[in-house]
Amino acid sequence: MAExxxxxxxxxxxxxxxxxxxxxxxxxxxxxxxxxGDGGRQALKQYSHRMDAIVQQLFAEAGPLTQPVGVFALGxxxxxxxxxxxxxxxxxxxxxxxxxxxxxFLHSFLNPxxxxxxxxxxxxxxxxxGSNLAEDNPEFLLALTDARIVAGDATLLDEFTGAxxxxxxxxxxxDALRALIVERHARFNDTxxxxxxxxxxxxxxxxDLLGAQTIAKVTDPALLGQGGSGLRALDEAEExxxxxxxxxxxxxxxxxxxxxxxxxxxxxxxxxxPGSTPRQQVERLMSDYFRHxxxxxxxxxxxxxxxxxxxxxxxxxxxxEIRFVDLRKAADQPETWLAAFQAALDGGCGVSDEVLACIxxxxxxxxxxxxxxxxxHRDALLALLKPRPGLYARxxxxxxxxxLGQMLPEFKxxxxxxxxxxxxxxxxxxxxxxxxxxxxxxxxxxxxxxxFGRLLNELEAPExxxxxxxxxxxxxxRDDNHHVxxxxxxxxxxxxxxxxxxxxxxxxxxxxxxxxxxxxxxxxDTEDPEVVRQFSELVGVEERLKMLCLMTLxxxxxxxxxxxxxxxxxxxxxxxxDTYNHxxxxxxxxxxxxxxxxxxxxxxxxIKQRPPDLSAKEIEAFLQGLPRRYLQLFSGDAVYSHxxxxxxLGPGAIQTWVERKDAEWELTVITRDQPxxxxxxxxxxxxxxxxxxxxxxxxxxxxxxxxxxxFSDQERFLEMNKGGDAQLIKxxxxxxxxxxxxxxxxxxxxxxxxxxxxxxxxPVVHCDNESSRRFTIVEIVAENALGLLYRMSxxxxxxxxxxxxxxxxxxxxxxxxxxxxxxxxxxxxxEQQVELTTNLQRVLEGRP
Amino acid sequence: xxxxKAIVRPNKVDDVKNALEKIQIxxxxxxxxxxxxxxxxxxxxxxxxxxxxSLLPKMEIEVVLPDSIVDDAVKAIIGAARTGEIGxxxxxxxxxxxxxxxxTGEKEVF
Numbered sequence: 028m029a030e031x032x033x034x035x036x037x038x039x040x041x042x043x044x045x046x047x048x049x050x051x052x053x054x055x056x057x058x059x060x061x062x063x064g065d066g067g068r069q070a071l072k073q074y075s076h077r078m079d080a081i082v083q084q085l086f087a088e089a090g091p092l093t094q095p096v097g098v099f100a101l102g103x104x105x106x107x108x109x110x111x112x113x114x115x116x117x118x119x120x121x122x123x124x125x126x127x128x129x130x131x132f133l134h135s136f137l138n139p140x141x142x143x144x145x146x147x148x149x150x151x152x153x154x155x156x157g158s159n160l161a162e163d164n165p166e167f168l169l170a171l172t173d174a175r176i177v178a179g180d181a182t183l184l185d186e187f188t189g190a191x192x193x194x195x196x197x198x199x200x201x202d203a204l205r206a207l208i209v210e211r212h213a214r215f216n217d218t219x220x221x222x223x224x225x226x227x228x229x230x231x232x233x234x235d236l237l238g239a240q241t242i243a244k245v246t247d248p249a250l251l252g253q254g255g256s257g258l259r260a261l262d263e264a265e266e267x268x269x270x271x272x273x274x275x276x277x278x279x280x281x282x283x284x285x286x287x288x289x290x291x292x293x294x295x296x297x298x299x300x301p302g303s304t305p306r307q308q309v310e311r312l313m314s315d316y317f318r319h320x321x322x323x324x325x326x327x328x329x330x331x332x333x334x335x336x337x338x339x340x341x342x343x344x345x346x347x348e349i350r351f352v353d354l355r356k357a358a359d360q361p362e363t364w365l366a367a368f369q370a371a372l373d374g375g376c377g378v379s380d381e382v383l384a385c386i387x388x389x390x391x392x393x394x395x396x397x398x399x400x401x402x403x404h405r406d407a408l409l410a411l412l413k414p415r416p417g418l419y420a421r422x423x424x425x426x427x428x429x430x431l432g433q434m435l436p437e438f439k440x441x442x443x444x445x446x447x448x449x450x451x452x453x454x455x456x457x458x459x460x461x462x463x464x465x466x467x468x469x470x471x472x473x474x475x476x477x478x479f480g481r482l483l484n485e486l487e488a489p490e491x492x493x494x495x496x497x498x499x500x501x502x503x504x505r506d507d508n509h510h511v512x513x514x515x516x517x518x519x520x521x522x523x524x525x526x527x528x529x530x531x532x533x534x535x536x537x538x539x540x541x542x543x544x545x546x547x548x549x550x551x552d553t554e555d556p557e558v559v560r561q562f563s564e565l566v567g568v569e570e571r572l573k574m575l576c577l578m579t580l581x582x583x584x585x586x587x588x589x590x591x592x593x594x595x596x597x598x599x600x601x602x603x604x605d606t607y608n609h610x611x612x613x614x615x616x617x618x619x620x621x622x623x624x625x626x627x628x629x630x631x632x633x634i635k636q637r638p639p640d641l642s643a644k645e646i647e648a649f650l651q652g653l654p655r656r657y658l659q660l661f662s663g664d665a666v667y668s669h670x671x672x673x674x675x676l677g678p679g680a681i682q683t684w685v686e687r688k689d690a691e692w693e694l695t696v697i698t699r700d701q702p703x704x705x706x707x708x709x710x711x712x713x714x715x716x717x718x719x720x721x722x723x724x725x726x727x728x729x730x731x732x733x734x735x736x737x738f739s740d741q742e743r744f745l746e747m748n749k750g751g752d753a754q755l756i757k758x759x760x761x762x763x764x765x766x767x768x769x770x771x772x773x774x775x776x777x778x779x780x781x782x783x784x785x786x787x788x789x790p791v792v793h794c795d796n797e798s799s800r801r802f803t804i805v806e807i808v809a810e811n812a813l814g815l816l817y818r819m820s821x822x823x824x825x826x827x828x829x830x831x832x833x834x835x836x837x838x839x840x841x842x843x844x845x846x847x848x849x850x851x852x853x854x855x856x857x858e859q860q861v862e863l864t865t866n867l868q869r870v871l872e873g874r875p
Numbered sequence: 876x877x878x879x880k881a882i883v884r885p886n887k888v889d890d891v892k893n894a895l896e897k898i899q900i901x902x903x904x905x906x907x908x909x910x911x912x913x914x915x916x917x918x919x920x921x922x923x924x925x926x927x928x929s930l931l932p933k934m935e936i937e938v939v940l941p942d943s944i945v946d947d948a949v950k951a952i953i954g955a956a957r958t959g960e961i962g963x964x965x966x967x968x969x970x971x972x973x974x975x976x977x978x979t980g981e982k983e984v985f
Contacts, residue, residue, distance in 0.1 A: 550885075550886050550889070552884055592907055594909065601932075604921045605919075793920065806922060808923050
């Protein structure tokens with residue numbers, strides 16, 4: 028492309044004069060084209076190109092750079108549709124923080140543009156500001172959709188926009204665009220039939236065309252070819268409007284876009300509309316104008332209606348389907364496929380046929396690790412497996428189209444596998460998927476299944492149950508001992524997915540033991556306490572019991588339509604309740620005695636694998652007298668940590684620490700027992716606004732206490748305050764040592780909590796002197812509220828009770844707490860139970 | 876001929892079936908039932924709340940036998956189903972007057 032000749036270049040070296048000559052030459056070139064009625068796309072592109080050269084020259088002359096800088100054209104300039112008197116919109120991006128040298132550079136760069144008489148709109152940003160881009164000014168986001176490099180470092184734009192969450196940014200851009208269109212149309216009374224239209228702003232004008240193009244660019248580049256007026260009509264409309272606009276700028280000698288009656292005549296003449304009179308020419312011009320405006324309007328309406336919603340990288344929702352924007356790109360990125368199914372589950376819709384066809388065509392090219400290149404992708408699989416309506420349907424699609432088997436080759440081994448027995452009516456793969464359907468149906472179960480549905484809602488990690496269900500029968504590719512083979516195959520998957528120890532433990536337990544509960548419930552005498560005791564020993568803790576119960580229910584039901592009868596459900600539920608009661612009410616009697624055969628295997632392992640700084644004797648001494656469920660609750664590393672922290676812990680000494688556990692927090696306290704200890708700990712957490720979700724307190728006969736609380740920090744105190752955990756621990760220690768009055772700290776919060784409390788269900792307080800040899804057990808089910816645990820445990824301590832063991836659980840809005848109490852070392856008498864129950868009811872009802 | 880109807884604990888069905896097979900009795904009908912006798916159900920507690928389990932799951936085994944082997948069958952059932960605890964179940968022996976084969980309509984009078 029040749030530069031127009033300029034006399035200034037030839038006559039002198041003054042850079043300002045050279046620049047002015049260049050801009051005047053460029054303007055003259057565009058003006059000439061506009062006069063001929065030829066100021067359309069090509070002429071504007073040429074003018075934009077001339078402007079680029081000037082900007083590049085100014086950038087080069089602005090002085091040395093201390094860091095990477097990029098200058099990007101935005102808006103109409105970015106689209107290379109710069110008109111004669113348009114603003115020149117620029118984005119100047121700095122790679123790092125902007126210092127004084129950079130400011131000097133900016134002055135040197137921008138001032139000459141002003142001197143040239145150009146109107147510039149400039150944004151100056153640092154790349155790191157891009158992380159918050161999704162929250163930026165919506166008009167800036169819109170301008171960014173046309174950004175292109177003019178001078179400097181081109182990569183900075185990708186860095187700038189890449190740091191933010193693209194889907195959110197796209198969605199916000201679209202929302203902003205829709206709002207701006209509505210607002211702009213309202214200014215024109217929502218009609219395109221204006222006698223003196225603004226060719227840029229009016230309905231059917233250039234902004235509407237740009238709006239339709241932007242919607243397509245952000246959602247689906249093929250959109251405008253699929254409906255509305257079609258690409259050709261839009262192309263013609265754009266060319267026409269740009270030519271008219273160029274004439275308007277030329278005639279008005281300023282940024283003017285209104286096609287007034289006077290300018291209509293001049294435009295009609297310049298554009299060569301036929302007619303013997305100016306009026307006839309104008310009529311033809313305006314007839315063409317309205318034809319093009321209607322075409323734009325139709326396409327914009329189509330785009331607004333049919334535009335898919337961006338929901339993820341290369342993913343959109345279109346109608347009731349999820350699809351890839353760019354199928355070719357998706358075909359080579361198997362790690363993105365899971366997101367399509369996740370989006371379908373989230374949106375309660377399906378995955379499009381073209382996505383499924385793409386997966387079917389390409390799945391065979393990939394190895395399992397290609398689906399999970401990072402932790403984010405591995406976590407995404409677990410997130411997908413959370414039971415909810417639609418999970419069976421999506422997993423079935425993944426299986427039918429070859430993705431599930433490529434991703435989890437163990438599952439492929441049972442594809443269409445037929446195992447003939449008296450009961451099963453479906454192939455092994457379908458039986459497996461049906462177990463997951465049965466599980467998801469529990470979430471919407473009627474009254475007859477509500478009890479099981481509630482268990483499912485209570486699970487902390489229901490996705491692990493689904494993962495276990497997926498693997499429980501994979502061993503059936505062989506004919507014998509399928510649960511052993513299934514577990515072996517599951518361990519392969521653990522390695523690939525890099526599951527943590529807890530998840531591995533849970534899934535392997537469920538896979539190996541998945542037949543045990545049906546055997547116990549349907550073939551053993553569950554009225555025999557020994558059967559329940561043995562089963563309790565197998566599951567160990569309530570979470571595993573709930574999972575195994577649900578797994579059994581789902582598994583039996585998936586055998587055939589007739590297998591799971593209400594009668595069997597009753598048997599299963601009875602075993603669940605009896606085992607649950609055993610686990611929560613009788614565990615206090617089952618304490619660790621390293622000499623006992625039942626405990627020896629676990630303790631032997633702990634001792635064998637101990638770190639060098641711990642002796643076997645030390646570990647045994649620590650464990651002696653703790654409830655046996657302690658060993659089920661803690662990993663080896665946690666036990667070793669407890670042993671270390673309990674070393675030489677005298678009266679009054681406290682070991683306390685706070686750790687983050689995903690979205691929750693965990694407080695552990697190891698100390699010596701003292702009156703009101705438990706209520707003080709729970710009260711301090713409440714005084715910081717923490718919502719205690721679950722936990723437990725163990726007290727050994729020698730007075731050593733191990734308490735652990737899981738809580739959510741709803742006010743984000745720990746997140747927002749550096750050192751907040753140390754502050755919490757300091758308050759806790761002060762309260763326990765009697766230096767701080769907890770009642771004063773809690774007063775305001777408790778009053779607020781009582782004021783906000785909604786009428787809920789009546790609290791249940793149940794005293795039990797039968798289930799444990801050593802303790803009176805108090806079970807409390809009440810509406811969860813701030814400070815509830817503190818008030819209950821305080822009432823117990825005030826009634827002279829020692830709180831020896833506690834299990835804390837929160838299920839939805841219900842707090843379910845089990846306290847093991849003694850009074851002066853013995854169980855509570857009937858009179859003492861009545862007195863305590865009365866006190867607790869009073870506290871729970873908020874009475875003084 | 877007699878109809879022997881035994882109500883037993885669910886976990887005892889296989890034992891009863893095996894005991895009857897040992898004395899060459901193989902045809903039988905097994906049904907899941909709920910009910911209570913002297914056991915009268917019991918009160919269970921779940922999460923501090925009491926609920927009454929009035930109808931307990933049981934299995935009903937029905938077998939029609941010639942009079943000559945009824946006593947042996949009853950002994951076999953008792954031997955297999957007995958735990959000595961409340962809730963072991965009941966056996967009823969009922970006279971059968973006549974029977975019909977559905978396929979042929981043939982009547983058999985005893």
